Amino acid sequence: MRRTDVAARLGGDEFGILMPDTVAEQARVSLERIAATLAAEVCDRWAVGVTIGAVTFTEPPEDVDFAVREADALMYRGKAQGRGSIVLATWPESGVDIKEPPGQPPEASTT
Secondary structure: OOOOOEEEEEEOOEEEEEOOOOOHHHHHHHHHHHHHHHHHHHHOOOOOOOOEEEEEEOOOOOOHHHHHHHHHHHHHHHHHHOOOOEEEEEEOOOOOOOOOOOOOOOOOOOO
């Protein structure tokens, strides 16, 4: 992580990372590195997995809650596809409707 990035526990086993001024490909590389580190340091010791949902915004999000909801919906999509995945979207360009009701896992994407 960079000095400008901020990580925080959102609750339970969910964490968030704010990565300002990061395009989708940079985010993917960073998240893959974080997932690999967690797999090596944590997942080998305990029966846990890492699934990541991430959204890059090309326009400022409505608010922080909106950004968290979008990433959370993608994380649930990743869990539905199989744990250990990273699901990343760019909003609004992706054209993907990633909004889901809070607490409801979305349907698995086949694309």
